[in-house]
Amino acid sequence: MVQQADAPLPHDASVADKDLLFYYDKLFPFGELSKWLTYKNSPHLPESEANDPLFFAKREVCFTCRKPGGLDNADEFFLRWQSFRTVEEMKEKLKDMSSLVCFKFDFGAVYSVPVSEKDSSHSAFRPEQKELVFDIDMNDYDDIRTCCTDKRVCQKCWTFLEVAMSLLDAALREDFGFENILWVFSGRRGVHCWVCDSSARLLPSDGRAQLCEYLNICTGTDQQVKKVTLRGGRVQPPSVDRAFCLAYRQFQRLLEEQDFFASNARALPASGDFPDSAAPQFHYQKLLNYLPDLSDSSSSHSRPWKGNAKNERRDGRGGGVFAAAKPHMSAWVEKRLREKSGFSSEELFNELCAVSGCPRPRDFSGRVEDVKQIPSFVKEIVLAYSYPRLDINVSKDIGHLLKSPFCIHHGTGRVCVPLEVAPERTRGASASSRFDPARVPTLTLLRRQFDDPSRAHLPPHQRTSLAPYLDFFRDKFLYTLLKNVAEETKYVKKLLEGVDARVKPEVCF
Structure with a gap:
C-alpha cells in the first residue's frame, strides 16, 4: 500500500463539527466496519447455531463526546455501555449532533446478553469474546529515541514502530497461527493491533495474560x-x-x-x-x-x-x-x-x-x-533497542476498550488508517514505500479533496487520499477474514448435520 503524495498542511489539525458530520455521512466505511465486527452474524436472519442476530447489540461501544461547537476538547466526556442493533443505527447516532458531538468511539467486548440489558441481567452479564489487541505507543521509546520526545513523532521515530510491528506480527502468525491481523495507526504516535481470529477472540483474560507474558521480552524497568x-x-x-x-x-x-x-x-x-x-x-x-x-x-x-x-x-x-x-x-x-x-x-x-x-x-x-x-x-x-514495548494491561483485559479504525484523532485531525505490515521488509526498502505518519490524511484535507470539482466524476470513496487505506481494509484484510469466517461456519454446520453432533460449536472457534 503506497501513500498518496498529498501532504497535509499544518492548519489541517482542526476537527470541526461540520467536517465530522461530512466524514460520517460520506466517507467513513460503516458498511465495511459492520462486516468486520459482526463476523457474518446478521440481525436480519433468525437465530441459529451459525447466526446470532443480537451479536452486534452485545458489543460495548464507548463514545468520546463534546458539546456542539467545541474545538479544544477541554470539555470532553465519555459515554460507556452504548449498544446498537446494527452499525447503521450507530451511524445515525453519530450523525445526530444536536446535543452531543461524538468525535471518537471505541469498541469493547461482546457480552453474553445485549449491553442494553446490562443492569437487569446482573451475574448473567459477562464478556464472552473480543479481539486480542495490542497498543504500542511511541512514548515508551523516549528513553532510547534521540530525534523526538513526548508527543512528537517523525519518520525516524517511525522506524521503531515498523520494526516492532514486523516482530510482533511474525510472532502472532508463526507461534500462534493467527491469520486475521489488523494494524492501525493511532492517529499520532502509536499503532494498534487487532487479532481477529476466532481462537483469539474467545481467549479468556488469563489466556491473554499468558500469551502476553510469552511475547513480552522487554521486562526491565527504568x-x-x-x-x-x-x-x-x-x-x-x-x-x-x-x-x-x-x-x-x-x-x-x-x-x-x-x-x-x-x-x-x-x-x-x-x-x-x-x-x-x-x-x-x-x-x-x-x-x-x-x-x-x-x-x-x-x-x-x-x-x-x-x-x-x-x-x-x-x-x-x-x-x-x-x-x-x-x-x-x-x-x-x-x-x-x-x-x-x-x-x-x-x-x-x-x-x-x-x-x-x-x-x-x-x-x-x-x-x-x-x-x-x-x-x-x-x-x-x-x-x-528494537523489540516492541507492549502495554500488557491493554492486551490481557478482555473488556479493554480500543479506538475504532478510521476514527479521527482529535489532537492531530488525522485518520486512524489501517497499515500494511511487511515482515520481510529489510534495510533495502525505498523511502517511497515506507509509511510516513506526516502524510496520513487529515479531516480538513479530505473535505477539500472531496469538494474539489476536478474530482467530482470519481466515485465518492475514490475522491480522496483515504482511498488506498479503504481499498486495503476491504480487499486484503476484510476479504481474508470473511473467507475464514465462512469456512468456520461451514465446518460448524457440517458438524451439526451429524458428522459429530456431540461437539459443541464453540470448540471450533
Whole structure:
C-alpha cells in the first residue's frame, strides 16, 4: 500500500463539527466496519447455531463526546455501555449532533446478553469474546529515541514502530497461527493491533495474560540496568532468534537514524530536560552494561568460548573472548573520548561485533547459522533497542476498550488508517514505500479533496487520499477474514448435520 503524495498542511489539525458530520455521512466505511465486527452474524436472519442476530447489540461501544461547537476538547466526556442493533443505527447516532458531538468511539467486548440489558441481567452479564489487541505507543521509546520526545513523532521515530510491528506480527502468525491481523495507526504516535481470529477472540483474560507474558521480552524497568535478559550462551528459543533476526536486518537503519550509541547521545525524559543531579547516562554506557565482565564469574556470558584466531589475537586472552568484551569496549570508548575524536553508533557497534566474532548488521545474511554464532549479550542489546514495548494491561483485559479504525484523532485531525505490515521488509526498502505518519490524511484535507470539482466524476470513496487505506481494509484484510469466517461456519454446520453432533460449536472457534 503506497501513500498518496498529498501532504497535509499544518492548519489541517482542526476537527470541526461540520467536517465530522461530512466524514460520517460520506466517507467513513460503516458498511465495511459492520462486516468486520459482526463476523457474518446478521440481525436480519433468525437465530441459529451459525447466526446470532443480537451479536452486534452485545458489543460495548464507548463514545468520546463534546458539546456542539467545541474545538479544544477541554470539555470532553465519555459515554460507556452504548449498544446498537446494527452499525447503521450507530451511524445515525453519530450523525445526530444536536446535543452531543461524538468525535471518537471505541469498541469493547461482546457480552453474553445485549449491553442494553446490562443492569437487569446482573451475574448473567459477562464478556464472552473480543479481539486480542495490542497498543504500542511511541512514548515508551523516549528513553532510547534521540530525534523526538513526548508527543512528537517523525519518520525516524517511525522506524521503531515498523520494526516492532514486523516482530510482533511474525510472532502472532508463526507461534500462534493467527491469520486475521489488523494494524492501525493511532492517529499520532502509536499503532494498534487487532487479532481477529476466532481462537483469539474467545481467549479468556488469563489466556491473554499468558500469551502476553510469552511475547513480552522487554521486562526491565527504568531502575534496572538491562531491559532485556536472555539465557546464557548463543542458542536461544526459536521465537527469540526469529525476533532477533528480523530486528538485526533493520538495526543498521536504527544505528544510522537514531545514532543512539554515539559519543554525544543521551537518553532524555519526555520533558526534554533533567536536573543536573540526575543527568541520564549516555547510551553507550547503557550498552556497556550489557557486556559480560571478567569479574562476574557467575555470568553465563563469560563462559569460555573458542573464537576464531583473529578474535583471539585481538583480545589477547585466548578463548576468553566474551569475558573480555567489556574491558575491551570500555578501553576503546575511553581512548576515542580521550583523543576527542568521538564515535558514531555504527563505529561503536561494529567494534563490538568485531570483538564478539559476529557479523555486523550491514553484513548480516539472516541465515540460521549466522544467528547461532551471535552471543546472547549482542542479542540483548539489539532487542532492547528494537523489540516492541507492549502495554500488557491493554492486551490481557478482555473488556479493554480500543479506538475504532478510521476514527479521527482529535489532537492531530488525522485518520486512524489501517497499515500494511511487511515482515520481510529489510534495510533495502525505498523511502517511497515506507509509511510516513506526516502524510496520513487529515479531516480538513479530505473535505477539500472531496469538494474539489476536478474530482467530482470519481466515485465518492475514490475522491480522496483515504482511498488506498479503504481499498486495503476491504480487499486484503476484510476479504481474508470473511473467507475464514465462512469456512468456520461451514465446518460448524457440517458438524451439526451429524458428522459429530456431540461437539459443541464453540470448540471450533
